[in-house]
Amino acid sequence: MKTITVYGPGCARCKQTEEVVRKAIAASGVEAEVVKVTEYQEIAMAGVMATPAIAVDGQLKIAGKVPSVADVQKLLS
Amino acid sequence: MKPVSEPVPEPSLGSASQGTWRTSLTSLAQRYPLPIAGVLLAVWILLYNTIEPLSRWLTTQMLGLSLDTHLGSAVQFFLYDVPKVLLLLTLIVFIVGIIRTFFTPARTRQLLAGKSESIGNVLAAMLGTVTPFCSCSAVPLFIGFVTAGIPLGVTFSFLIAAPMINEVALVLLWGLFGWQIALLYLVTGLTIAIVAGWIIGRLKLERYVEEWVYAIPATGHADPDAPLTWRERVQAGWDAVGEIVGKVWPFVMIGIGIGALIHGYVPEDFMASFMGKDAWWSVPLAVLMGIPMYTNAAGIIPIVEALMGKGAALGTVLAFMMAVIALSLPEMIILRKVLKPRLIAIFVAIVGTGILFVGYLFNLVI
Numbered sequence: 001m002k003t004i005t006v007y008g009p010g011c012a013r014c015k016q017t018e019e020v021v022r023k024a025i026a027a028s029g030v031e032a033e034v035v036k037v038t039e040y041q042e043i044a045m046a047g048v049m050a051t052p053a054i055a056v057d058g059q060l061k062i063a064g065k066v067p068s069v070a071d072v073q074k075l076l077s
Numbered sequence: 078m079k080p081v082s083e084p085v086p087e088p089s090l091g092s093a094s095q096g097t098w099r100t101s102l103t104s105l106a107q108r109y110p111l112p113i114a115g116v117l118l119a120v121w122i123l124l125y126n127t128i129e130p131l132s133r134w135l136t137t138q139m140l141g142l143s144l145d146t147h148l149g150s151a152v153q154f155f156l157y158d159v160p161k162v163l164l165l166l167t168l169i170v171f172i173v174g175i176i177r178t179f180f181t182p183a184r185t186r187q188l189l190a191g192k193s194e195s196i197g198n199v200l201a202a203m204l205g206t207v208t209p210f211c212s213c214s215a216v217p218l219f220i221g222f223v224t225a226g227i228p229l230g231v232t233f234s235f236l237i238a239a240p241m242i243n244e245v246a247l248v249l250l251w252g253l254f255g256w257q258i259a260l261l262y263l264v265t266g267l268t269i270a271i272v273a274g275w276i277i278g279r280l281k282l283e284r285y286v287e288e289w290v291y292a293i294p295a296t297g298h299a300d301p302d303a304p305l306t307w308r309e310r311v312q313a314g315w316d317a318v319g320e321i322v323g324k325v326w327p328f329v330m331i332g333i334g335i336g337a338l339i340h341g342y343v344p345e346d347f348m349a350s351f352m353g354k355d356a357w358w359s360v361p362l363a364v365l366m367g368i369p370m371y372t373n374a375a376g377i378i379p380i381v382e383a384l385m386g387k388g389a390a391l392g393t394v395l396a397f398m399m400a401v402i403a404l405s406l407p408e409m410i411i412l413r414k415v416l417k418p419r420l421i422a423i424f425v426a427i428v429g430t431g432i433l434f435v436g437y438l439f440n441l442v443i
Contacts, residue, residue: 011213049182049221
């Protein structure tokens with residue numbers, strides 16, 4: 001089971017990112033849990049400097065852009 | 078962790094929902110990047126040179142309007158300027174999108190850490206123009222900079238330059254005012270960011286940053302970016318076009334639409350009395366009006382250009398534009414998370430003064 005963390009204070013692009021992640025999980029059939037981090041303090045603690053950002057199992061993979069479903073699928077496989 | 082079906086290796090990096098024509102276009106572009114780029118550029122140049130005569134033809138022949146009438150000149154202005162600005166935007170946003178893949182926030186921070194203050198201010202302002210930045214990222218970026226030991230003033234130089242000088246503003250200025258004004262905006266904007274940041278640094282305002290920010294340990298900030306391939310950089314350019322042009326085109330249309338109406342219907346010299354050179358109070362008024370207004374450069378610049386055609390002075394117009402773009406209320410509200418009100422007030426006062434100065438300077442010189 002993978003854990004996908006979506007970092008974003010709640011702007012439009014961050015919500016979009018969460019949707020993309022959920023779609024990618026559904027499309028790939030991988031079992032994964034989505035965690036949303038919206039607190040600035042926590043975002044900063046994770047070392048994220050550009051939101052939206054995505055980490056897989058605690059490893060930062062994408063920062064500062066809304067990925068495509070295909071991008072996230074690649075991270076899941 | 079059980080992939081049900083291995084996703085078919087897709088040549089496109091874009092999402093599958095974007096249609097097959099785009100997928101095939103992307104794969105074609107990936108196979109023959111240089112010839113395709115050449116063809117696209119040729120098409121672009123052809124289009125760019127067609128829109129002026131085409132807009133005249135459409136207005137006079139298709140719609141049967143005379144260019145001497147109010148309606149005719151407004152329609153022709155609209156039909157010419159909208160495609161012109163959108164074409165320029167597409168090209169520049171694409172190029173900037175590629176350049177930006179070299180300047181992630183993490184890399185920018187790395188470049189700034191350990192620089193002495195004055196050099197840091199200059200470098201930060203310049204990096205602010207190319208580092209990808211959106212106002213919702215301002216807080217994590219601020220924390221990332223400050224915890225890495227980058228001085229507060231240098232951080233502010235970056236935060237002032239990033240929204241003020243962006244490719245959308247420069248393209249619109251270039252397209253509607255000419256390259257001289259775009260360059261003028263770039264240089265004065267950079268100067269304000271450098272000087273304002275330097276002053277904030279000299280004032281030693283660290284105590285007005287929320288305490289919890291300094292309590293955050295300087296974690297080895299994660300940088301997700303494995304070195305990108307050129308293919309990925311070009312893809313990033315296309316993504317930027319889709320995202321930025323896709324977002325600002327309605328503003329461009331509305332802005333130029335209002336601008337066209339002003340061009341066609343507002344009498345000459347109408348603005349001279351209250352936005353002209355002789356009205357000394359017009360510059361501060363323009364700045365005060367600009368702060369609460371929140372729109373992007375794409376919406377405000379066409380309107381401002383039309384006002385100038387009706388006798389508003391360049392300095393006043395430039396000051397208004399800078400205040401709208403650089404001093405936005407939503408960004409201040411976001412920054413309130415990490416800055417105490419006092420520091421936000423000082424920030425607004427210093428940047429506002431800089432903008433005032435620019436306004437008066439250009440009214441005086443030009």
